[in-house]
Amino acid sequence: MQQERSPFQQLADLLAGKAPGLSALDLTLGEPKHAMPSFIQAVIDEHAADFRRYPPIRGTEDFRNAVAHWIAQRYQTGPLISAEKHILPLNGTREGLFHAAIGARDWAKNKPAKDMSNPAILLPNPFYHAYAAGAHAMGAEAVYLNGTKDSNHLPDLTALAKQTELLDRTIAFYYASPANPQGTAADLADWQQLIALARKHHFMIFADECYSEIYRERPPTGILEACKGDLSNIVTFHSLSKRSNLAGLRCGFAAGDEAFLTQWTKYRNMAAPQVPLPLLAAAAAAYRDEAHVEENRRLYNEKYDQASQILSTDFTYQRPEGGFFLWLDIRQFGSDIAVTEKLWKEVGVKVIPGSFLARKNAQGINPGEHFIRLALVAPLQETSTALTRLKDCLIENKTLESEE
Ligand SMILES: Cc1ncc(COP(=O)(O)O)c(C=O)c1O
Structure with a gap:
């Protein structure tokens, strides 16, 4: 490794x-250099006294509600995402993506696998380095999947589907859309193919959608639009760093599979960085403004x-x-x-x-x-x-x- x-x-x-x-x-x-939203400073000032307090790992109800509402509007998902069950704040998605690999290892203990002595984590290639760092930290084999012209420069899922030995020992797949650096985006069929593979071979999808709001003509389809009301095996990662020019706020969220998130929260509560309360308030305000x-x-x-x-x-x-x-x-x-x-x-x-x-x-x-x-x-x-x-x-x- x-x-x-x-x-x-x-x-x-x-x-x-x-x-x-x-x-x-x-x-x-x-690192975005456009102005940050003008209202952010006032919200932080208003909540500044809360810097005294340790923030809960699950954030605030206000933050989770703002995110749940944003998801429902952006992806037309209706009541799919519950603020109570399906959302966790992240101290920037980088830490979330990294720690997710450790969550995947714990979650994969339920995997009906034949031989898990050599677990694999799948990555797009090129890739964001937190994915590889996560695979490295938990001792998984990082498998780099090149895109092709036919697969719109995203990992070639049709070719991957034939690699059953690999898929059976896969515990997680980091899949970025829009992709960094190519900027290509998965369509509904890509997401559905990915979800079908994850459910067949029992691995987690970590959908990195932190560029979802920086698009040219039309909003990229999100994984939550393809899941047919079932969140199992799916966690999507979103960030305010790019959407709202708030890279220094260090705030994003993970949303998806309740069983995964519940178990991951126990680990995160011991080891992951929380988001300070005044920053959660600012982040909620950012999600309420388009x-x-x-x-x-x-x-x-x-x-x-x-x-x-x-x-x-x-x-x-x-x-x-x-x-x-x-x-x-x-x-x-x-x-x-x-x-x-x-x-x-x-x-x-x-x-x-x-x-x-x-x-x-x-x-x-x-x-x-x-x-x-x-x-x-x-x-x-x-x-x-x-x-x-x-x-x-x-x-x-x-x-x-x-x-x-
Ligand atoms: C593909 C991708 N994912 C995740 C991140 C992490 O962003 P942040 O930790 O600021 O949310 C970045 C940052 O550059 C990125 O390019």
């Missing part, structure tokens, strides 16, 4: 000692329009259905690592090589190696300067000293 290294650490090592060619423009971190989310989407979509104008004639480039990344095919210019170094050294644009976000799968293929990831999180002007520099550097090899 291999210890994971963060892609950001790998990038720091790659660029160590190398100066940027122009003033640095950082497109690496998926106006700031609509404005957020508008700002991102404006940047995608600009990106198309700058890049689409020269690059193989797909406008992603969701999320705020560009997953740019750069194979015509060299390896992802060579291109990353060139962009930094010549024009000060910092990007992440795709191969740092993925792993070689069992067939030895790293699906990220022909790509770089660009986060379009900065304001329009800064993003557009960075993309123009990138294009000029790679396509036209212009001298850019006089640009600014």
Whole structure:
């Protein structure tokens, strides 16, 4: 089992000692830079006295009610989600996704498995590193599933269905939609296929939907729309970090399978970080407001329009259905690592090589190696300067000293 290294650490090592060619423009971190909702500060101030108190691991009724209402509205699920039974706050989804692997191990003790000496956790490839860290921490084999064009760059579930030995020892599957970094989203049929596999082979689905509200034309279908009123084997993860530009608030939620959540809560009550009460109040207020989310989407979509104008004639480039990344095919210019170094050294644009976000799968293929990831999180002007520099550097090899 291999210890994971963060892609950001790998990038720091790659660029160590190398100066940027122009003033640095950082497109690496998926940290939103749009304004946070204007009402957040006032809610925190109003509840500030509660910083004195230890927060309950299940959060407050107010928070759970706000989330249950939001889910019902967003996914048209009616009374499927009960605020009492099916919702847990998370101190950011990163910790939740990580700790979920430990929950899966405890839950899998009920699995009617033939041989559980080598449990597996399935991951998309590329993947968010908390998934791999979770698999590593609980001693499971992390199995990296590359997407294909036919599977819309999401894990190929039809190919997976044939791997029954693997599925029988699988305890959990982290499945991200919209995916980071590709921005592709599962449709109803994908979710239904995934749920059928999970129920047949008795594993948990951890659906990472933290980019669900950052979409282009239409809202991505969620797993809760595909579950036909039955939450078993399903936990979905949502976050305010991207939806509401509140990455520092550290608040999201897990919703789904009551039996899993009840058991996981016992573990979380001993080991997981709670969300402070004033921050739960602010998070509830954020879930009750959609106006700031609509404005957020508008700002991102404006940047995608600009990106198309700058890049689409020269690059193989797909406008992603969701999320705020560009997953740019750069194979015509060299390896992802060579291109990353060139962009930094010549024009000060910092990007992440795709191969740092993925792993070689069992067939030895790293699906990220022909790509770089660009986060379009900065304001329009800064993003557009960075993309123009990138294009000029790679396509036209212009001298850019006089640009600014
Ligand atoms: C795919 C994915 N999942 C989960 C997270 C975690 O977000 P947070 O812990 O801020 O909720 C991120 C953050 O970048 C992400 O990209």
